[in-house]
Amino acid sequence: MIGEDCMALATLIGPRGTEALLRACPVEPAVYRRGGSELDERITLPLIGAYIDHGLTDPAFTAAVKDGKAAHPGRFSRDGKLRPGKLRELFEGGHTVNLRHLQTRVPYLAELCREIEAETGYTMFVSGLVTPPGAQGLTHHWDQFLAVVTQLHGRKRWPLWHPEVQFPVDEYLASPTMWTAEMQERWNSTEPYMVFDLEPGDTLVMPRGWVHSPHCLPGDPDPSLHLTFALRERMSLDLAEALVRTALDRPEFRTGIAPIRLTPENLPDTLTDTQTQIVRYLATTSPADVANTVRAALFPKPAG
Incomplete structure (x- = not known):
């Protein structure tokens, strides 16, 4: 099998997902059950909570978002440093905390990313997102990378709509520059093409451009923690x-x-x-x- 030696990638999506991804760039979202991998043992809600509470992340790569609106960075940082306790306050107030480029802060993730890059030839980064129970961070948008979403704690629902643009990249057809009110109205008024409820041990592989609006479910008692491994596919x-x-x-x-x-x-x-x-x-x-x-x-x- 082509994926037998790709142990790092299999940590995220298991052998079956690895085989599929290495053979062809995915064109439709799919969920894989990775089981209890080393990732689940190393990256836990208390660990990410410590990074939030002790200011162990870079404010330039940190965001707090609630119902599609980002909090001004001044609410949680000052002079290039995180203000103690402010991210936790925003989280307790219903904001999703997004810690981008975690591979530059967490040694295990740095090593895992290096191995995946060597296995695939892709470059990548990792974002960690913690969402309070029943809350939502970003609303409808699409990503300019192949997203490998690993659910680590709690549960999160992922409604997905077909792409609005073909094969977006960072500098071309990016979601923030292409979004229109007409698109938003259409997404609000149409049922998603598919819906996935991710639980710990699940991984969603989502191709570039697929529109999504993830959120925690009302009534779920636990916060959601997932990592998004952003893989930049090689192009012609x-x-x-x-x-x-x-x-x-x-x-x-x-x-x-x-x-x-x-x-x-x-x-x-x-x-x-x-x-x-x-x-x-x-x-x-x-x-x-x-x-x-x-x-x-x-x-x-x-x-x-």
Whole structure:
């Protein structure tokens, strides 16, 4: 099986999910039962609570959101530091606390992410989200990454709608820039395409662009804790850029371009010359000869 050696990825989605993800980029959401993995033993509600209460996260990567509205960062931070107790107050008042880039703060997650990056060739980050019982943080939106959502404590409902845009990325078709009131009205007035209720041990794999509005269920006594592992899938453009970068060995690609050739009136001709140069290089370059160089650019070295 293709996923037999991908133990880190299997920690999130189990062997079956790993096999599926490595063979094809997912196009529809799916839930996998990972069981009691090391992730569930290492990342617990008390641990994340300690990070919140003791200010162990970066305010720049911290948010408190209630019913789609984010609290101003000044309510929980000052001068680049978290204000003691303020995040806990917001949580007790119904805000979801979102701790982004946890892999830069939690050693276990740093190691896990390095291993997954080495297994997949994708880059990634991790967000930890704690939602009070019966509450909701963000409302309808979509992500610009492949989201692997691991439920660790409590229960959370995930209603999903079909994508509004195809294959969004951070700098193109992002949810905050594309959202419209018409979209919101449509989501409010139509039933979701599918609904998942995630419990501890469940992992939702959600492709880029799928609209979601997760929330805790009324009457559930426990808060919800989940981690979102944001995997940035490699695109054809990534391979093309890495392939062109192999031309760095050629002196003609390293020569400078005079400023006059970059002016508005001259740039089209300069681009034409550059295009001709690149096409000639690619036409005479064997993919087999540069494959190792491209792979080294895309796959980080394994930890250790």
